[in-house]
C-alpha cells in the first residue's frame with residue numbers, strides 16, 4: 293500500500309497512478325485538467341468541493357453559504373455547468389476523465405483503487 297505522507301493532492305494522485313511519465317497542467321485542454329497523461333489520453337481533475345458543488349452526503353466541505361444565497365446559487369450552478377461542458381468536450385476529443393474530489397484526497401485506499409481502475413491496472 294502506498295504511504296501518502298504529506299504530499300500535495302496532485303502528487304498523491306500521481307503516486308497512486310504509478311505513472312512514470314511527467315504530468316503537465318494542461319492549459320490547452322478544456323477545463324485545464326490537473327493531471328494529464330497524454331500518451332494515454334487520460335486526464336484527472338481535482339475539484340474543490342465548495343467551488344464545484346460536490347453533491348455527496350459524505351462530503352463535509354461543500355455547503356451553500358447562508359448569506360447572498362441567490363448570488364451563490366447562480367455562481368455555483370455556472371461552475372457546475374462549465375464542468376459538465378468541459379468533461380463532455382474532452383470526451384468528444386477522445387479523452388477519458390476522472391474527477392477526484394477534495395474530500396476524497398486523504399482516503400488513501402479508496403483513492404488508490406479508483407485511480408488504478410481509471411488507469412487500467
Ligand SMILES: [Zn+2]
Nearest residue numbers: 341346351395
Ligand atoms: Zn466533497
